[in-house]
Amino acid sequence: MSRIHFQNTTPAPVLVVGSVAYDDIETPRAVSGRVLGGSASFCALAAAYYAPVRLVGVVGADFEGRDTARYEARGICLRGLQRDEAGPTFYWRGRYHENFNRRDTLDIRLGVFEKFRPELPEEYRDTPFVLLGNIAPSLQAHVLDAVRKPRLVVADSMDLWINIARDDLLALMRRVDVFIVNDSEAELLTGESNAVRAGRRLREMGPATVIVKKGEHGSILFHKDGLCALPAYPVDELHDPTGAGDSFAGAFVGCLAALDRTDFAAMRTALAYATVTASLTVESFSCDRLEAAGASEISRRLAALRTLVTH
Amino acid sequence: MSRIHFQNTTPAPVLVVGSVAYDDIETPRAVSGRVLGGSASFCALAAAYYAPVRLVGVVGADFEGRDTARYEARGICLRGLQRDEAGPTFYWRGRYHENFNRRDTLDIRLGVFEKFRPELPEEYRDTPFVLLGNIAPSLQAHVLDAVRKPRLVVADSMDLWINIARDDLLALMRRVDVFIVNDSEAELLTGESNAVRAGRRLREMGPATVIVKKGEHGSILFHKDGLCALPAYPVDELHDPTGAGDSFAGAFVGCLAALDRTDFAAMRTALAYATVTASLTVESFSCDRLEAAGASEISRRLAALRTLVTH
Numbered sequence: 119m120s121r122i123h124f125q126n127t128t129p130a131p132v133l134v135v136g137s138v139a140y141d142d143i144e145t146p147r148a149v150s151g152r153v154l155g156g157s158a159s160f161c162a163l164a165a166a167y168y169a170p171v172r173l174v175g176v177v178g179a180d181f182e183g184r185d186t187a188r189y190e191a192r193g194i195c196l197r198g199l200q201r202d203e204a205g206p207t208f209y210w211r212g213r214y215h216e217n218f219n220r221r222d223t224l225d226i227r228l229g230v231f232e233k234f235r236p237e238l239p240e241e242y243r244d245t246p247f248v249l250l251g252n253i254a255p256s257l258q259a260h261v262l263d264a265v266r267k268p269r270l271v272v273a274d275s276m277d278l279w280i281n282i283a284r285d286d287l288l289a290l291m292r293r294v295d296v297f298i299v300n301d302s303e304a305e306l307l308t309g310e311s312n313a314v315r316a317g318r319r320l321r322e323m324g325p326a327t328v329i330v331k332k333g334e335h336g337s338i339l340f341h342k343d344g345l346c347a348l349p350a351y352p353v354d355e356l357h358d359p360t361g362a363g364d365s366f367a368g369a370f371v372g373c374l375a376a377l378d379r380t381d382f383a384a385m386r387t388a389l390a391y392a393t394v395t396a397s398l399t400v401e402s403f404s405c406d407r408l409e410a411a412g413a414s415e416i417s418r419r420l421a422a423l424r425t426l427v428t429h
Numbered sequence: 430m431s432r433i434h435f436q437n438t439t440p441a442p443v444l445v446v447g448s449v450a451y452d453d454i455e456t457p458r459a460v461s462g463r464v465l466g467g468s469a470s471f472c473a474l475a476a477a478y479y480a481p482v483r484l485v486g487v488v489g490a491d492f493e494g495r496d497t498a499r500y501e502a503r504g505i506c507l508r509g510l511q512r513d514e515a516g517p518t519f520y521w522r523g524r525y526h527e528n529f530n531r532r533d534t535l536d537i538r539l540g541v542f543e544k545f546r547p548e549l550p551e552e553y554r555d556t557p558f559v560l561l562g563n564i565a566p567s568l569q570a571h572v573l574d575a576v577r578k579p580r581l582v583v584a585d586s587m588d589l590w591i592n593i594a595r596d597d598l599l600a601l602m603r604r605v606d607v608f609i610v611n612d613s614e615a616e617l618l619t620g621e622s623n624a625v626r627a628g629r630r631l632r633e634m635g636p637a638t639v640i641v642k643k644g645e646h647g648s649i650l651f652h653k654d655g656l657c658a659l660p661a662y663p664v665d666e667l668h669d670p671t672g673a674g675d676s677f678a679g680a681f682v683g684c685l686a687a688l689d690r691t692d693f694a695a696m697r698t699a700l701a702y703a704t705v706t707a708s709l710t711v712e713s714f715s716c717d718r719l720e721a722a723g724a725s726e727i728s729r730r731l732a733a734l735r736t737l738v739t740h
Contacts, residue, residue, distance in 0.1 A: 217622045311528045312645070312665060312667065313645065314663045314664065314665045315665050318665070332646060334623070334624065335643060335646035335647070336646070336647070336658075336660060338660070338663070344736065344737075345663055345737055346737060346738070346739070346740065347647075347660035347661075347663065347737050347738065348660065348738060348740060349647060349649070349658035349659065349660060350658075352625045352649070352656055352658065353625065354623060354625045354626050354629070356623065386739060386740040387740055389740060390740035423740075424740070425655065426655075426656055426657060426658050427657070427658065427659060427738040428657070428697060429657065429659060429697040429698055429700060429701035429734075429735070
């Protein structure tokens with residue numbers, strides 16, 4: 119198993135909750151067929167490059183052994199992954215438009231996710247680093263309720279929840295340490311189109327730290343001690359952006375867990391690793407490239423990112 | 430006069446050609462009244478923070494002494510600035526929409542600019558660093574014809590010339606060392622919406638180095654030896670974006686002239702100075718903030734930019 123090593127540290131474990139799904143994706147250039155997806159898959163596989171991961175989620179009767187094996191190959195603990203034989207795995211079919219700047223949901227079937235109530239194995243309840251991947255904020259809160267004294271809680275979300283579960287999301291934001299959103303979601307939440315103003319406003323809404331992701335334009339981290347802004351790792355062949363944000367969040371938390379730190383300097387380092395890890399995800403459908411790349415490719419891209427911003 | 434100093438160098442002179450104008454600007458928050466504008470004004474006043482500047486342009490009978498004094502206060506040589514008593518100075522009135530992502534031209538009067546034929550004083554013809562600011566590409570080419578063996582030629586342009594003088598612009602691109610465009614212009618020229626692909630494609634069209642500006646998302650420099658990407662300097666109060674690109678170009682060339690270098694490392698440094706210098710321009714109407722900030726504020730912002738990308 120390929121893992122990034124940091125000197126003089128023992129990686130702390132990371133709890134990841136989110137959706138496990140089958141996706142069917144159409145881009146201007148290709149169709150994926152039925153492939154492994156879901157926020158938890160991308161979060162967990164990305165975080166596993168850095169630290170031991172404990173996965174909380176649900177799959178249905180149709181979930182294939184070869185997909186379970188993908189998590190296992192990365193050493194991801196699946197004791198928290200429920201299998202519900204009463205229905206199929208969450209399914210999403212979508213289409214990206216030219217330039218990938220818009221996508222349509224063509225079909226969505228919640229399957230076993232409809233009745234999903236996350237349950238944490240007892241030993242998960244003391245996990246120090248918690249990533250609440252993109253699912254309904256009420257489920258994220260439910261998982262958070264079950265964790266005892268986490269060192270760092272990071273939450274990701276999406277426009278859907280801002281639109282249909284805004285109050286739940288606002289309540290959750292007051293309970294997390296780091297909140298991750300993309301720029302359009304930041305505007306939707308704050309009314310501010312300027313990312314710098316939106317990020318500052320989001321910090322006032324609860325989370326001590328906010329990360330605004332801007333896709334190909336990079337990201338900005340807002341912390342009480344200052345800002346960190348990084349460009350995206352240059353990718354000239356965007357294949358499928360699905361999961362980029364999830365793997366960004368997974369690598370961010372995973373890197374902090376690997377460093378066993380939560381200070382501003384560690385977060386800057388984690389932001390850089392998140393940037394390069396997410397750049398892998400967009401180069402293929404599903405988690406294929408993310409899984410195949412290996413720690414050496416991540417290290418190579420990190421060095422390239424360092425060079426990229428040198429001035 | 431406030432100037433950025435680099436160790437062990439004597440700044441080389443910079444030739445700037447472009448428009449000198451009076452602007453009348455309406456933004457969602459304020460109106461400017463009649464103020465000094467034009468690509469040459471922003472280019473020259475920005476470059477003058479770094480190196481001696483020689484200005485080539487034309488003004489009309491209405492050009493005011495207090496505006497001439499603004500150039501003179503920065504030590505800008507005005508021997509190449511023609512005064513044509515036969516008409517008024519170029520005038521532009523425009524309105525920015527909410528979020529500044531679109532602007533309309535409400536009135537445009539070429540005035541003396543209509544018959545402008547740039548003439549270079551003899552001593553300008555050996556200027557080593559040449560900035561062809563945003564004017565018709567035929568005029569840019571005319572100025573370039575008059576310069577003997579420049580060390581570095583940098584050209585800026587805008588969507589107008591891509592639309593109405595594309596062939597002239599393509600011909601000019603084959604004669605310049607550095608071509609600066611914004612992301613939408615890069616797409617208009619190449620058909621590529623991905624900035625990384627567009628930048629690479631532009632290099633194939635002639636210029637050895639290309640800079641794609643992305644406004645609040647920063648910029649990317651494409652060089653044969655690699656890329657440099659920097660975020661924008663975070664500005665949370667955008668007052669008026671007019672002239673930001675011109676002052677970016679002016680600072681870029683000015684910094685290279687100050688270093689008296691044209692290599693990749695020097696260009697990275699120049700990109701950073703261009704980034705922070707342009708951030709001043711957007712904080713006021715006209716060149717007000719650009720002029721008032723002083724070298725110490727530029728140095729302070731450069732240090733902040735360094736910190737911003739540290740990871």
